[in-house]
Amino acid sequence: MTTTLPAAATREALGPTLVRLQHQGADIVVVDADLGKSTSARTFRDAFPERFFTFGVAEQNMISAAGGLATLGHTVFASTFAVFAEHAFDQLRMSIAQPRLNVKLVASHGGVSTGEDGASAQSIEDFALFSSLVNVTVCVPADVVEAQAMVEAAVANPGPWYIRTGRPKIPVIYTDGPRFQLGRADMLRDGSDLTIVACGLLVERSLRAAEALERSGITARVLNMGTIRPLDVAALQDAARDTGAIVVAEEHLTHSGLGAMCAQALAATTQPVPMEFVGVQNRYGESGTWDEVLEIMGLTAAGVEQAARRVVARKR
C-alpha cells in the first residue's frame, strides 16, 4: 500500500469497465431495469447506445431476456439493485443458471450499507439466494479496484455470474492494483492466532480489526474471500490448520451467507475449529446513514475485533 486513492463505491466500476472492455473488442450487451444512473450502467449506454437495452422496472423480463440474448453469443450484463435482483430469482434459475448462459448479473446497493432507504432496500439474503444456484459464480469486491477486476474476470470466464457491489464510498485497499483471482482467497495479512475471512466492505474493517488486535498481542490472518462461489476451500483448510480459529465477517445474514458456507466446507473437510460469525443476525435493517446502519448491525472494525477475541478465547 504505497499510495492512497480516494474512497470510491464498488458500484462505480461497472459502466466504465464495460466501456473499456468493449473498446478493446469484447462483445458486451447491457440490460438495465431503470437504475442505470445508480449502478453506473448508463455510462455504457452513453458510449454504446445500440448495445444497451432498458427493460423498465421489470426485472423478471430483463433476466429472462438476458438469457435469450446470451444465446446469440454476446456477453450480457444485467444491472439492477441487489434487492431487485432477488425479485427475479426464478428467472435467473430457469433462463440463465440451468442452461448455463453467459449472463453477468451485477447488482449494486447490496447489504445494509444502502442506508437511509431502510429494510426493503437492504439486500441481506442475496449471497444465500444466488449461491444456492448450480453453475453460478458469486463474487463480492472489497473495493472499487477489485470490482473492476471482477468485471474483467466475468467477461473472460463464460457462464452465469452474480457480482454484488455497494452504494457507499469505501476506502481503497488495492492501491497497487488488483490481485483478484477467481476462486482464490487473497491473504492480505498473515497471523497465527486466528483467521478473519471477510468479503465486501468488511475486508477493510477486518484489516483495521487485525491492527487493533496486534496491539494487544493477537495476530490475525485476514483473507479477502472475493469469490463466494466457488469457495476457496483450500484457503479455509489452511486457515483452520494454521490458526485454529476463524471469524467470518460479511454484510449478509449470518445463518445463510459466507459464514454458513465456510462452516459447511470446513465441517466436511477438517477437524472442527471454533468459529464466530459477524453479520446480520436474523433481523431486517432500518434507516440511518450507511455507517450508522453498519454500526447498529455490529459490522464494524470493533465488531470484528470483539468476535476475534471471543474466538481466540474458545481455542483450547
Place this chain on the structure above:
Amino acid sequence: MVAGAGTDLRALTRRVRRHVVEMVYGAQSGHIGGSMSSTEILAVLYGRILRHDPRHPDWPERDRFIMSKGHCTPVQYATLAEHGYIPVEELSTFRRKGSRLQGHSVLGKPPGVENSAGALGMGLSFGLGIRLGMRLRGMDAHVYVLMGDGEQDEGQVWEAAMAASHHGIDRLVGIIDRNGIQNDDFTAATMRTEPLDEKYRAFGWEVRAGIDGHDLDAVEEALAWARDVRGKPALVIFDTVKGKGVSFMENNPNFHGAAPSAEQFARAMEELAD
C-alpha cells in the same frame, strides 16, 4: 430451408398424437391435453414455417422455436423426432432415468430444444432477448414463442409484451394455444384473462385471433401472416381443444397432467389409428 416441406401434415399429426399418448402412458406421467391442443401448431411450424435444418440444429441463421409452455414436451419431442432431430425410438425414454427427454424443456436436450422452461411465463421474454440479439447481429431470422392461455396469468408475459413493442421488435411471433383449460380448471374459472386479443393490441402487437388451431390450412395461413408482419411483434391466438383427437380427453380438465389407464390408452390408440 424448411425441413419436411413436402410432408403430409395430416398424417404427421396423427403419428405425433400417437407418440404423445404412448410417451405419457409409458412414463405414467406427463401432459397429454396441452400437447394434443398444440399438435397442428407445431406440425405447421416445423413443416411449413420455420427455417431449420435438423442435421444442423445449431445453424446460426435458423429460426427459433421457444416452447414457453414447457410442460408440453411430449408434442415437442414427438415433432422433433418426426423431423429427424432424434430417433423416434428415443421417445420411449421420455421422463425416464438417464433420458435426454425430461418432463419439462431443457435447453439443448435434445438438440433442437432452444430454451429451458417449466416455470411458466418466461418464454416470451427469452424469445424477445433472442430477437434483440439477432437484430444487433443483423440477422433476419424469426423467433416463434408458443404459450398457453393459462400462462397468460403470469405477469412476466405482459412485461415482455410491453418491452417487445417498446423496442420496436418484429420477427417475434407470439402464439397462444387457447384451449381454455389450465391445471385445476377451465381458464375462465381460474383467472379471467380475456380479451387477450385486445390486451395484446393495447400493448402494441399485431394480433389475429379466433383461428381454428386444428385446421392445418388456417394455422399455416395465420402463421405465414405473422411471419411477415414488420415493425411490430405479432401474435396469433389459436382456438384449440385440449386433448384433441381422443374423444374422452377432449375438453376434459382431468387430462391436463394425468396419465391414461391401460384401458384408456387402448381406446385412445384405437381412436388415433390411421
